[in-house]
Amino acid sequence: MCGLFCVWKMLKLKVAIFTLLFLLLSCFSAVAQTEEEISDTTASEEPSYRIPKLAPVTNLEVQDSPDDAGGEIELTWKLSADDTEDNGLVSKYVILRSQNRTSDFHIVGVANHQDTSYIDKGTQDGTEYYYKVVTFPKYEGEVRLTREEIDPLMDEFPEFTELGIKDVSMLAEYDRNLAAAFIDEILGISAVAGPVKSSAQWFNSKDLDTFIIGLVICTSVVIFIGLARGGRKLFLRRIGGLQAIENAIGRATEMGKSILFIPGIQDMDDVQTVAGITILGRIAKTIAEYDTKINMPVSRSIVMTTARETIKEAYLSAGRPDAYSDDMVHYITDEQFGYVAAVDGIMVREKPATCFYLGAFFAESLIMAETGNSIGAIQIAGTAMPAQLPFFVAACDYTLIGEELFAASAYLSGEPKQLGSLKGQDVGKVIAMVFIIVGTAFATLAAVTGSETFLEITNMIKSWFSA
Amino acid sequence: MNPKTIKWIIFVIVLSAIVLSVYFVSLDRGSFRDGVFVTTAAFLTLFIMSFLYKDNPYYKFAEHLFVGVSAAYWMTMGFWGTMVPNLVAKLWPGSVRGVLPALADKDPSLWFLIPLFLGIVLLMRLSPKGGWISRWALAFIVGTTAGLNLIRYLRSDFIQQVNNTILPLVDKTEAGISFWGSFSNIFIFVGVLCGLVYFFFSKEHKGFFGGAARIGILVLMLTFGAGFGYTVMARISLLAGRMTYLFGDWLGLIK
Numbered sequence: 001m002c003g004l005f006c007v008w009k010m011l012k013l014k015v016a017i018f019t020l021l022f023l024l025l026s027c028f029s030a031v032a033q034t035e036e037e038i039s040d041t042t043a044s045e046e047p048s049y050r051i052p053k054l055a056p057v058t059n060l061e062v063q064d065s066p067d068d069a070g071g072e073i074e075l076t077w078k079l080s081a082d083d084t085e086d087n088g089l090v091s092k093y094v095i096l097r098s099q100n101r102t103s104d105f106h107i108v109g110v111a112n113h114q115d116t117s118y119i120d121k122g123t124q125d126g127t128e129y130y131y132k133v134v135t136f137p138k139y140e141g142e143v144r145l146t147r148e149e150i151d152p153l154m155d156e157f158p159e160f161t162e163l164g165i166k167d168v169s170m171l172a173e174y175d176r177n178l179a180a181a182f183i184d185e186i187l188g189i190s191a192v193a194g195p196v197k198s199s200a201q202w203f204n205s206k207d208l209d210t211f212i213i214g215l216v217i218c219t220s221v222v223i224f225i226g227l228a229r230g231g232r233k234l235f236l237r238r239i240g241g242l243q244a245i246e247n248a249i250g251r252a253t254e255m256g257k258s259i260l261f262i263p264g265i266q267d268m269d270d271v272q273t274v275a276g277i278t279i280l281g282r283i284a285k286t287i288a289e290y291d292t293k294i295n296m297p298v299s300r301s302i303v304m305t306t307a308r309e310t311i312k313e314a315y316l317s318a319g320r321p322d323a324y325s326d327d328m329v330h331y332i333t334d335e336q337f338g339y340v341a342a343v344d345g346i347m348v349r350e351k352p353a354t355c356f357y358l359g360a361f362f363a364e365s366l367i368m369a370e371t372g373n374s375i376g377a378i379q380i381a382g383t384a385m386p387a388q389l390p391f392f393v394a395a396c397d398y399t400l401i402g403e404e405l406f407a408a409s410a411y412l413s414g415e416p417k418q419l420g421s422l423k424g425q426d427v428g429k430v431i432a433m434v435f436i437i438v439g440t441a442f443a444t445l446a447a448v449t450g451s452e453t454f455l456e457i458t459n460m461i462k463s464w465f466s467a
Numbered sequence: 468m469n470p471k472t473i474k475w476i477i478f479v480i481v482l483s484a485i486v487l488s489v490y491f492v493s494l495d496r497g498s499f500r501d502g503v504f505v506t507t508a509a510f511l512t513l514f515i516m517s518f519l520y521k522d523n524p525y526y527k528f529a530e531h532l533f534v535g536v537s538a539a540y541w542m543t544m545g546f547w548g549t550m551v552p553n554l555v556a557k558l559w560p561g562s563v564r565g566v567l568p569a570l571a572d573k574d575p576s577l578w579f580l581i582p583l584f585l586g587i588v589l590l591m592r593l594s595p596k597g598g599w600i601s602r603w604a605l606a607f608i609v610g611t612t613a614g615l616n617l618i619r620y621l622r623s624d625f626i627q628q629v630n631n632t633i634l635p636l637v638d639k640t641e642a643g644i645s646f647w648g649s650f651s652n653i654f655i656f657v658g659v660l661c662g663l664v665y666f667f668f669s670k671e672h673k674g675f676f677g678g679a680a681r682i683g684i685l686v687l688m689l690t691f692g693a694g695f696g697y698t699v700m701a702r703i704s705l706l707a708g709r710m711t712y713l714f715g716d717w718l719g720l721i722k
Contacts, residue, residue: 214617394695
């Protein structure tokens with residue numbers, strides 16, 4: 001019995017020990033499980049802003065923009081290692097500028113990812129600037145914070161306020177302290193580059209080809225003007241519409257009706273208006289000789305002044321200064337269609353025998369030419385506006401097409417300056433024809449043979465004519 | 468037209484305008500004031516369109532109203548849009564504080580004395596004895612503009628045109644020679660060269676040169692034909708716009 005009691009006691013002790021051990025294990029297990037569960041919960045709430053730190057751009061170089069009028073600085077860099085064409089982490093590069101190497105940087109612009117250069121167009125010539133480029137990550141989330149929550153962040157990070165509320169508020173989606181960490185740990189900030197100053201250049205080397213071509217043509221013009229002044233007779237072919245001018249004036253004289261002259265709706269700063277007024281000088285002289293009437297409504301005050309001067313001189317040279325009147329030229333309005341309405345009214349009421357449209361025209365061309373046609377007037381037009389030429393060709397008896405307007409001006413005036421100018425322009429046309437033929441020949445050979453040499457020659461010729 | 472008839476016509480027009488304005492209001496399209504403006508604009512449109520029939524008093528009324536209003540408008544625009552901000556505000560910034568406060572605090576720019584001087588010189592045209600002085604300002608305007616435009620035209624009408632015309636006459640693609648591509652390039656090449664020949668004034672258009680010039684003018688006419696059709700379509704759309712105004716904005720027949 002005593003033995004049984006002893007065994008029972010020993011078993012009880014072991015059971016107690018095992019029970020105690022079991023309980024302890026259970027507790028540990030429960031604690032471990034709770035910790036694991038808590039850990040899991042935390043992991044599921046992990047914010048999506050975990051973006052690896054972006055590599056900054058490298059080799060950031062700054063220089064004054066060449067061949068410009070000042071006020072521009074050019075930045076170039078090598079792409080961030082994280083800015084790859086396929087699925088890169090970079091969304092943009094933010095350009096920061098300061099007049100101080102270490103502080104006061106502010107945003108002056110943003111370049112797209114994959115861009116390796118940026119031109120800062122807001123610099124003051126002669127002032128030293130420092131730059132750095134910040135690589136900014138892609139972020140497509142949306143955050144809605146109140147203004148009260150955002151403003152302190154804005155104040156805290158003034159460099160980034162210009163990026164917009166969304167970007168800054170994004171930093172504080174889960175943790176305000178993240179904003180500070182974000183700048184250092186996620187954005188790739190380049191080394192500071194500078195100092196650099198912007199300045200204007202006297203010569204734009206990019207326009208060297210324009211300069212050379214312009215020089216050749218202008219030299220030709222000067223040479224031909226010299227020849228014309230020296231008494232050399234410069235040949236100009238006859239221009240169809242010009243033969244009709246005198247006939248048209250004669251017709252108006254015979255019919256006892258007036259002549260309507262429209263110099264377009266542009267001011268004297270348009271070369272077409274200048275050409276039209278030059279032709280007006282010759283027409284007005286004939287009108288003065290034939291003692292016919294001229295009516296010239298205009299839409300620009302300076303054109304009115306110039307036209308009056310021109311007609312007055314023409315009447316003077318024709319020996320009829322007494323017949324001149326300022327009322328021959330009268331201002332209507334600058335408004336395009338107001339002018340057209342008035343001119344149409346004049347046409348149908350006065351029924352001029354001849355209408356001249358010589359100058360720069362826009363949408364009013366067809367309205368005027370059709371009205372002139374409907375009253376049976378002889379119409380002679382001339383303009384270099386490609387979009388309006390079809391209407392004049394359709395509705396007028398004679399049309400001076402494009403450069404014929406300027407040629408007519410030179411032809412009629414007979415002035416050495418204008419004749420020389422026209423001959424000089426012919427030189428330009430020869431140059432154009434020669435290079436088109438040569439360039440096309442090499443381009444065709446390159447296409448047929450596949451030769452790299454021919455292709456290079458073609459590209460070289462084309463590069464000489466790249467505006 | 469006798470004065471009595473004219474009075475009746477004016478009476479009928481005014482009465483119609485009032486009735487139509489009331490109709491406009493009845494459609495809940497705006498206030499009576501809006502109705503008067505829309506109806507007046509519609510009547511003026513009809514007056515201008517009446518010119519298609521023949522010249523008449525309605526057209527004359529609309530024409531004179533248009534010319535008078537637009538001339539006054541442009542004069543006002545010229546003064547407040549050009550003279551004040553570009554001259555007065557540059558020379559005497561403080562004087563425009565009441566109308567252009569943004570420009571009032573800037574430093575005066577004495578460079579603008581030059582355009583002021585040229586403007587006064589241009590007005591010398593009004594002086595019977597000093598009229599010749601205005602030619603200097605005019606010469607400055609014409610000369611400066613010609614110089615500035617020279618570069619622009621040289622680039623766009625000459626250099627860029629030459630560049631764009633240099634094309635291979637044989638258009639080779641991966642699938643072989645493209646017939647239409649080659650035809651297009653040849654057409655451009657021949658068309659441009661012949662066009663240049665047409666505008667060459669130092670040689671009479673005879674023989675081979677004359678033939679090339681004829682092709683040149685043919686190409687130009689083809690271009691004009693295409694341009695004519697294109698622009699007529701644009702004009703039709705303007706007419707459609709006016710019709711939409713009359714039948715939609717005014718009468719409310721088009722929704």
